[in-house]
Amino acid sequence: MMNAVPISWFLTLSAILFALGVAGFLFRRNIITVFMSIELMLNAVNLSFVTFSYQHKEVSGHLFTFFVMVVAAAEASVGLAIILTVFKGRSTLNIDDVNSMKN
Amino acid sequence: MQLLDSFIFITIVKAAMVFAVLMTTLAYLQWVERKVIAHVQVRPGPYRVGPHGLLQPVADVIKLLTKEDLLPPYVNKPLYLLAPFLAMTMALLSISVIPFGPMVTVGPVKTWMQLTDLNIGVLFILATSSMGVYGIALAGWASNNKYALIGGLRSSAQMISYELPMSLAIAAPLLISNTLSLRQLVERQSGSIFQWNILHGPFPQIVSFVIFMIAAFAETNRVPFDLPEAENELVAGFHTEYSSMKFASFFMAEYSNMITVSALATLLFLGGWMAPWSVAWGSSLVPTGIFAVAGITALYHGFHAARKRDKLTLPVFGIIFLVVAGVFLLPVVQSWLLPLFWFAAKTGAILFLFMWVRATLPRFRYDQLMGFAWKFLFPVAMLNLLVTSFLVAWFAK
Amino acid sequence: MDVILFLIFALIAVVCAINVVVQTHPISSALSLVGVMGSLAVLYLLLGAEFIAAAQVIVYAGAIMVLFVFVIMLLNAGAEARTGRSYLIPGAPLLIIFLGVMAFLVQRIFPDTTMVRFGGFTGGGPADIGHALFTTYLLPFEVTSILILVAIIGAIVLARKEIE
Incomplete structure (x- = not known):
């Protein structure tokens, strides 16, 4: 019975979450879900930061995670404001219908 | 292994005790609140069930348990069922880091009167309280009812907004005490009332305390900030569609949050379980005095009873009070009973404030509520934090 | 004990993350994402990142995701309409290949000399x-x-x- 977790397991978990985030980002059509997939990717990256921090017994990884959280908060506020504006303008959340910049 | 076993055993016993006491308090807090509001409005309040309505909570619990558990057909079922569970869990979770008193010795065992001491205890409470928003927001959304939805929207906006001034108000005393562990927070306020964070330090935290209390009223959705359940506008707000025990869960979550917030205010600002002045000046006699006066008053009114039944009930209560007063004098129990008394007294005083305000103030208008948080409370909390941090840094040399 | 905790919360995280991607209703996705964040917070605790775990719950789950839920409720966004194009057929195998390569590389680059124990980093x-x-x-x-x-x-x- 192992009593400790290999560090590669954490990184593999991080990779799985990141891949799922990418999948959601590519496959989903709802703006809000797409946005949430981005958050999922950020979370996956955070996990690897914290894991590396453990590996090197260094606090820097935590700081990076902290900054990612701050950036995510800023991003969420602006992004959701954009989503609200888009919805007000064309009452749809489907990302394929928001294509007025095309052509 | 022996140590582990005893640790697990002690923890389970403590958890069971805290849970039992908390549940009884929750039930009786409702009775106390009804009594307080009734007396503020010059009416007797619950009076029929038991002496002075003392068995009213039992009756309420039986009523809520036996009511039909309705599940409206148009709700989003999983979320509808999840919401009260979530609200309740998050409300009860935060009690686990609250310390009620110092180290106690029960037979061979030495243990703290606290379930667990995290060195991020304050952050833990903030985290659980911020997760509690989901219970209300989801209840509003899953009910598929416009009143519930508006209630849920209002409450999530309100709780996000008031979390900011609340966190800033919490940060200021933390700067003075220089710890995030709730136990150490209290230990650094020991001594006298002038060591409490509300009066202590380079910058007394009275402003911070007031901001914290205002934000706490909003966080617990209490009058004057109870807009998520404003009954004259929204029927019953987010819990319109809930009945029976699911309704009771929201109710218990609200009261449990009230207790947590009051306990947190006690720990952060009012010195936790510390007596306001030292034992040398007789602070250990205060509980005895209070209970003795209460007992003598009850006995006096029992012997000059206004009504027939008071002839029996009031002397009984008087004797109970006198016995309690005597118990506080025993040196064996004083070591743990006195801190518990002070903690309960301070928390109770803040809980009384909640009820007092509910009986006194009218409800805010929604735009006033948000404007107040962002335009007044937030800048003031920010300024307070700034001044505190400057002064702490100045005097830290 | 550590392994069991890791496996439980990793499983919760992965299941919730899959749920984020496959649920058609945005509010279900949002709640699953909260689940991912909560289990990640536990994993952070396992890695000795107390503060980050608390910040994860307070900032991510308690503020950012509440904002998401709030906007979803405000817009009363319904379930996603199924549009014609589906990327599932080219996407799913690519995803699995990517994950396989990733896992292989991670196992190669990080041999199991560094083991994570609770309390190993304070x-x-x-x-x-x-x-x-x-x-x-x-x-x-x-x-x-x-x-x-x-x-x-x-x-x-x-x-x-x-x-x-």
Whole structure:
């Protein structure tokens, strides 16, 4: 019975979450879900930061995670404001219908 | 292994005790609140069930348990069922880091009167309280009812907004005490009332305390900030569609949050379980005095009873009070009973404030509520934090 | 014990993450994402990152995701309409291949010499974070404060009513 977790397991978990985030980002059509997939990717990256921090017994990884959280908060506020504006303008959340910049 | 076993055993016993006491308090807090509001409005309040309505909570619990558990057909079922569970869990979770008193010795065992001491205890409470928003927001959304939805929207906006001034108000005393562990927070306020964070330090935290209390009223959705359940506008707000025990869960979550917030205010600002002045000046006699006066008053009114039944009930209560007063004098129990008394007294005083305000103030208008948080409370909390941090840094040399 | 905890919460995280992607209703996705964040917070605790775990719950699950739920409720967004194009057929195998390569590389690069034990790293408390934040990382910290200011202004400009 192992009593400790290999560090590669954490990184593999991080990779799985990141891949799922990418999948959601590519496959989903709802703006809000797409946005949430981005958050999922950020979370996956955070996990690897914290894991590396453990590996090197260094606090820097935590700081990076902290900054990612701050950036995510800023991003969420602006992004959701954009989503609200888009919805007000064309009452749809489907990302394929928001294509007025095309052509 | 022996140590582990005893640790697990002690923890389970403590958890069971805290849970039992908390549940009884929750039930009786409702009775106390009804009594307080009734007396503020010059009416007797619950009076029929038991002496002075003392068995009213039992009756309420039986009523809520036996009511039909309705599940409206148009709700989003999983979320509808999840919401009260979530609200309740998050409300009860935060009690686990609250310390009620110092180290106690029960037979061979030495243990703290606290379930667990995290060195991020304050952050833990903030985290659980911020997760509690989901219970209300989801209840509003899953009910598929416009009143519930508006209630849920209002409450999530309100709780996000008031979390900011609340966190800033919490940060200021933390700067003075220089710890995030709730136990150490209290230990650094020991001594006298002038060591409490509300009066202590380079910058007394009275402003911070007031901001914290205002934000706490909003966080617990209490009058004057109870807009998520404003009954004259929204029927019953987010819990319109809930009945029976699911309704009771929201109710218990609200009261449990009230207790947590009051306990947190006690720990952060009012010195936790510390007596306001030292034992040398007789602070250990205060509980005895209070209970003795209460007992003598009850006995006096029992012997000059206004009504027939008071002839029996009031002397009984008087004797109970006198016995309690005597118990506080025993040196064996004083070591743990006195801190518990002070903690309960301070928390109770803040809980009384909640009820007092509910009986006194009218409800805010929604735009006033948000404007107040962002335009007044937030800048003031920010300024307070700034001044505190400057002064702490100045005097830290 | 550590392995069991890791497996439980990793499983919760993965299941919730799959749920984020496959649920058609945005509010279900949002709640699954909260589940991912909560289990990640537990994993952070396992890695000795107390402060980050608390911040994860307070900032991510308690503020950002509440904002998401709030917007979903505000727009009363319904379930996603199924549009014609489906990327599932080329996407799913690519995903599995990517994950396989990733897992292989990770296993190769990080041999199992470094094992994670609870309590193996205690430098992640609030005091350590604060110290690093105000010494080594002072400049990024100040820059993020400006970033937040920009975000506030941006959100207000985007969301305000037109004054004509």
